[in-house]
Amino acid sequence: MQTMEAIISFFVFMVFTSYLLMQLEDYNGMDDSLYRYQLANDAWRVLYLQGAFKDVDSISDIDSYVAELSDVTGFCIYVSGQQGTSTRGIQGRSCGDEALAKVSHVLIAGGNPEQVTLSLYPSS
């Protein structure tokens, strides 16, 4: 009877440990949150360096810059403002559902400061 109990316990333990090990394999412990945040800030900085924010009346004025940046980097770049105006960089390409990173900045649009958010999505 004790032998049977030991064998059953052993198999239960084996199944449980295998499950734990599989979970461990699936879990990607790499923390790249800082890197993703840096990438989003890079995108914003490069747009600035290219002069995308000069004499902007509305966020749609930077459409072409965002599209070019999206093409080169391969990311789906999305810039949205408080007033509902927005632009998505890559046309006709499917983007991931979850943003890699988001950064908020103040943009002078039409002479008024506006809080805008740049979001970086993976293209799928």
Added chain:
Amino acid sequence: MSKGRYKGLVSYDGMFSLIPILLLTVFLLNSMQYMLYNSIEKVKEQEKFNMLVVIADYVVKNAGAYTESDGIYPNLMDQSKLSSNILGQQLGGEYKMTDLFIGLESESSIPNDERTCIYRIVAKHPNREVDKLFVCG
């Protein structure tokens, strides 16, 4: 029934119980060892990745950035500073990372081996074209 007849049965049962217990112990030790090595590998990978992120940030904001008399332009890359992997050799020695590669995607061939690579989005000086700065190590 005397006590002596039971004693033998208990011993056999104990002996057979011992086998799964030993197997269980061996399996447990192996699993622990696997988990330990796995976590060590993960930590090493994370350390390497963090180091690459730090180096890339330093290059983007300082070492490889275009400078003028009035200051440094982060994310605006000075191509002369990045040619021939000069920075890679220089910083690789400082950070004790052999085979460190630092270069722009458009200017150099990105290593296609087992090295870990990350990239940053940059603009090139003087035409301000969008490019990727790769750091591999």
